[in-house]
Amino acid sequence: MPDADLADLKRRLEATRWPDQIPGQQHTYGADKSELQTLVAYWLDQYDWRSAEAELNQWPQFTTHIDNEQVHFLHIRSESEGAVPLLLTHGWPGSVMEFVDLIEPMTSPSDGTIPFHLVIPSLPGFGFSGPTTTTGLDPQRVAEMWVQLMATLGYDGYIAQGGDWGAVVTAHIGHLDPDHCIGIHLNMLTAQPSADQLESATEDQKLILADMVRFRTEETGYHAIQSTKPQTLSYALTDSPAGLCAWIYEKFVTWTDCERPDGERDVFAVVDRDRFLTNVMIYWLTNTAGSSARIYYEFAHLGRRIPKHVAVPTAGADFPKDIYRASREWMERAFNIVHWSTFESGGHFAAMERPEAFIADIRSFVDEVTPP
Secondary structure, eight states, rough: OHHHHHHHHHHHTOOOOOOOOOTTSSSSSSHHHHHHHHHHHHHHTTTHHHHHHHHHTTOEEEEETTTEEEEEEEEEEOOOOEEEEEEOOTTOOOOOOGHHHHHHHSSOOOSSSSOEEEEEEETTSSSGGOHHHHHHHOOHHHHHHHHHHHHHTTTTTEEESTTTTTHHHHHHHHHHOOHHHHHHHSSSOOOOOOOOHHHTTOOOHHHHHHEEEHHHHHHOOHHHHHHHHHHHHHHHHHHHHHHHHHHHHHHHHHHOBBBOTSSOGGGGSSOOHHHHHHHHHHHHHOOOOHHEEEEHHHHHOOOOOSSOOEHHHHHHEEEBOOOSSSHHHTTTTTTTEEEEOOOSSBOOHHHHHHHHHHHHHHHHHHHHSOOO
């Protein structure tokens, strides 16, 4: 990235105009001011984009055009025989940075476990795939693009994995490409119970439902804005790096499993701070805060939901602090569940929070659905 862009970022961060905050109300009204000021100071004085850039650039990356849109992707082929192609799709407010710590252990395992060829695309409108230039880029259209990408790369059989929007895209892939998609692994679970299942819900299922109601009531303001007026929001996020950081930071604080025994939340105890800032930088330097939000609008207005039943073998990874959860019983209404894991810790950004457990679960699933 140009030095001029980094100098402009520094100037904007130094000139941040901070809002007031009611004393003693850290996260009640949104991202905490003191924490943001500390984070921005670190961003200015200690974070090193050039180091992060060099780390990203050690992996083979490509851009292509699919359906008149630019698509950026990492493509790392394992040198091990019998490697399984794996397509990893991130969500919002994430990026390919969610998966960088998985690359080496998955492509070059040292313990004799299953190796993978990894394809890690940036969603259309996100980071180096953006900004978008056409309308209608909902998850189904992205899935169609990913099916084409995997075919172009020559993969006749592959596993697809995703969380957040990546989970929605991945579910569509399982429905659209059953002849080539061997199975799908999801770590955001959104299936709804039937009326009968709702009436006979267990205590654990009732807790899931209560969390869902709380999330929809208290935590979905971002969703409403990005589903209706993403362009208006984009002016603020594109002009203020501190504002963009706050918009993303609040989600990481709320959506990760980072609550301490004293009730305080420490997101950087479970997600590396430099990894977080590199994720923010990808949005900032590519000017895609606005275009990445448009997937919410397209999903809301096109109305193309996940098909009623996805028949390919499906794995559900249930992390206790994820924003959407479902029981296996509910998921089996919509998916061919053959593998299910319930974790004791972890949240929405599972690949960053629990990378070893995340990798192990994918390997376990792949071992079940691929021939020896």
